[in-house]
Amino acid sequence: MQKLKINKLYVMDCFKFLKLVDDNSVDLVIIDPPYNMKKDKWDRFKSTEDFFKFTYSYLDMLVPKIKITGSFYIFNSPFNCAFILKYLLDKGLIFQNWITWDKRDGFSAAKRKYTNAQETILFFTKSKKYTFxxxxxxxxxxxxxxxxxxxxxxxxxxxxxxxxxxxxxxxxDVWHFSSERHKNKINGKTPKLPHTTPKPVDLVERIIKASSNPGDLVLDCFVGIGTTAIAAKKLGRNFIGCDINKEFIKIANQRLKNI
Ligand SMILES: C[S@@+](CC[C@H](N)C(=O)[O-])C[C@H]1O[C@@H](n2cnc3c(N)ncnc32)[C@H](O)[C@@H]1O
Known part of the structure; x- marks a missing residue:
């Protein structure tokens, strides 16, 4: 990687960051991007069309960065994943799994349909020769x-x-991990967390153990408070990543120091 330092997190927009990543250089991509669920400022889009335009644009930039032996995981809502799956198939990635993450916690109660308690993780590889x-x-x-x-x-x-x-x-392909919100509840209430939607480190560790080897390079261009980088460091993998929010990167770096 010529323009970026390995094992460093950048305060940067993902599009600017991805321009600096060499093609065919990454063993494993794990991204947890916006879902357009208006959970926070960074999760708001003018319209569904705008959201998918943003999503498809970063996917276009990401795919060439993955090595031919590499793997790609993306978190999102089941609804959005139905479109993302088709988009990535059309880009030539090989679909491996639709992983259902049972969060042990609901999004919000629904009375006219079933309450949603899952998120989706799509798993793709670039070729049939990949680490598992x-x-x-x-x-x-x-x-x-x-x-x-x-x-x-x-x-x-x-x-x-x-x-x-x-x-x-x-x-x-059905994973049971309590969400961070759920784990941190006190008397049924979630205290304010440093990030609205942090992912469980143990869940991301499973992905890294399965789809990479020690010394491999893991990329996350929506790092939030650093879950992917933390899991990578714990497991002896290298990482690169960015988030547009400097406060999140500050927290991520503090968490990384404690490992
Ligand atoms: C779902 S959160 C990621 C949470 C992370 N997985 C964790 O466990 O902390 C999505 C992140 O994407 C970041 N983000 C949104 N738009 C971005 C952009 N254009 N470039 C880089 N980061 C962006 C947000 O600041 C937010 O932290």
Missing amino acids: NVDDIRIPYESEKRIEHAKKIGIIKNGKRWFPNPKGKLCT
Whole structure:
């Protein structure tokens, strides 16, 4: 990377920042951009058309930055993801998963439809040759008793004897992580957090463990208070990132220092 320092977060607009990132230089992109849900100043757009114009513009700039062996994850609402999925398919990315994040917390109560309690994470790769460390994200089995029995003699599945993996079961595309809002509730109320929509570090760690290796470069051009950078640093990956808001970058740098 010639024009940017690795392991540094920039106070910068994503479009300016992405111009400085070399093409084919990033192993993993994880972005949590605006959703157009009016959650904060940075999440307000004049119209849905304006929101998608903004979204498609940064996607156009991001895709060439990913290495041919690289992966791409984007958070958004299920509604917006339906459009983003089509857009990225048309740009030639390979769709891998529609991950449903069960936030253990609702957006807001609905009386005329089901209350929304999920967000979507789309997972794409640039080619069929990509990192996926399936064993690093295995999940402990729920029933220890059943596993104890199966460990000894196995279980017959589809005519074959199956033994449980000591590292746990395979990770599915439905993820259960409490939102930061939910985790920080006191007597049912959320105190004011330093950011309106921070993502859980443990959730982002799962993405980084699965789709990168130590020493790889992870990019996030909407870092907020630095969740992706923190998870990358904890796991021995390199990062680059930016946010347009200097207060958020200040908090992100403080959090990074504490690791
Ligand atoms: C959903 S939040 C990201 C939260 C982050 N994942 C975290 O855990 O802290 C989206 C972020 O995008 C930033 N943002 C909005 N428009 C931007 C732009 N044009 N360039 C760079 N950052 C922008 C906002 O300041 C906000 O912090």
